[in-house]
Amino acid sequence: MSTTLADARVVTPDGVHEGWLTIEDGRFTHIGRGRAPGAGVGLGGRYVVPGFVDIHTHGGAGASFPSGDQEQARRAAEFHARHGTTTIMASLVTASIGDLTRVTSALAELCEDGLLAGVHLEGPYIAPARRGAHDPGQLREPSPGELSGLLKAGRGHVRMVTIAPELPGALDTVRAAVGEGVIAALGHSDATYDQARAGIDAGCTVATHLYNALPPLHHRTPGPIAALLEDPRVTVELINDGLHAHPAMLRLAVAAAGADRTVLVTDAMAAAGMGDGTYRLGSMDVEVTGGAARLTEGGAIAGSTLTMDEAFRRAVQEVGLSLLEAAEMTSHTPARVLGISSHTGSIAVGNHADLVVLNEDLTLHQVMRRGVWLPTP
Structure with missing residues (x-):
């Protein structure tokens, strides 16, 4: 199953950029800038951090x-x-x-x-x-x-x-x-x-x-x-x-x-x-x-x-x-x-889809672990 998160400010090792990312089988498979290709889950410009x-x-x-x-x-x-x-x-x-x-x-x-x-x-x-x-x-x-x-x-x-x-x-x-x-x-x-x-x-x-x-x-x-x-x-x-x-x-x-x-x-x-x-x-x-x-x-x-x-x-x-x-x-x-940075700790293709979505004021919005959304506090 594939999920695309769109309209996000994604924090990757090389900076913060407006764009999107795709998750398949619990891993990041695509990370892009600008508008996402096709439909996706819109995050309303929120930050996505590892x-x-x-x-x-x-x-x-x-x-x-x-x-x-x-x-x-x-x-x-x-x-x-x-x-x-x-x-x-x-x-x-x-x-x-x-x-x-x-x-x-x-x-x-x-x-x-x-x-x-x-x-x-x-x-x-x-x-x-x-x-x-x-x-x-x-x-x-x-x-x-x-x-x-x-x-x-x-x-x-x-x-x-x-x-x-x-x-x-x-x-x-x-x-x-x-x-x-x-x-x-x-x-x-x-x-x-x-x-x-x-x-x-x-x-x-x-x-x-x-x-x-x-x-x-x-x-x-x-x-x-x-x-x-x-x-x-x-x-x-x-x-x-x-x-x-x-x-x-x-x-x-x-x-x-x-x-x-x-x-x-x-x-x-x-x-x-x-x-x-x-x-x-x-x-x-x-x-x-x-x-x-x-x-x-x-x-x-x-x-x-x-x-x-x-x-x-x-x-x-x-x-x-x-x-x-x-x-x-x-x-x-x-x-x-x-010793686990080869598969987690950053938003990079191939890594586990572990991420945190933050609001504009950096308060917590949602958490994903291995591609699965967790209940919010």
């Missing part, structure tokens, strides 16, 4: 990936899909090795089903001083052997692990992860500039939510943020919810690293799409007030209630980025990080 790829998400719609409950995982993934995230990786939080093994194995089944693009272990190998909303009683020193067991439970679907490079055993664990084809991310770290450089040299290629849970930039002690921004081998995550980082700091990151090395993520937890109240993130209680999620005890920021459509809109309207930059940071760059 489906969003979120590489850091803990849950949504009251459901949590760290719970290990497959029904909850499905509910969270479908919630984010309706907000434009057509590709999602499930992020876990620090827990016991037994719990992480169980949850990783359960989520690996959903990766095999195609619902999830992988599993991200955001702990337990992180610095106590920069733990954020992670359970301090479950933090551990990195261990290649222990990580190997978690990777085995994931059956090839653990795609990323966050490690603080200054911890004992960290650099060997980074090398072990990379040797198994897993992305090593530097984050939740109290590293010096030199320690961060050592982590990057060992194989860290992603910065877990840059600025957050890291020492701040300082002109005499630059710390890990400077090391991460300046190194062309590293892609940096940013949470663009107006709480985790000021728009000026997002502009700084993009100016330093470029849209091709910058990824917008939600870091969303179960409260995304829900009202204010008390929720759980792993073993920790979280209070959400005015959409801001903080630990009930201590008040540390505990993920977000962000969705990717909002992150995209903020990138253009508040940060001042172009549509092309925003699309790169929410789709193509994260797809490249995951």
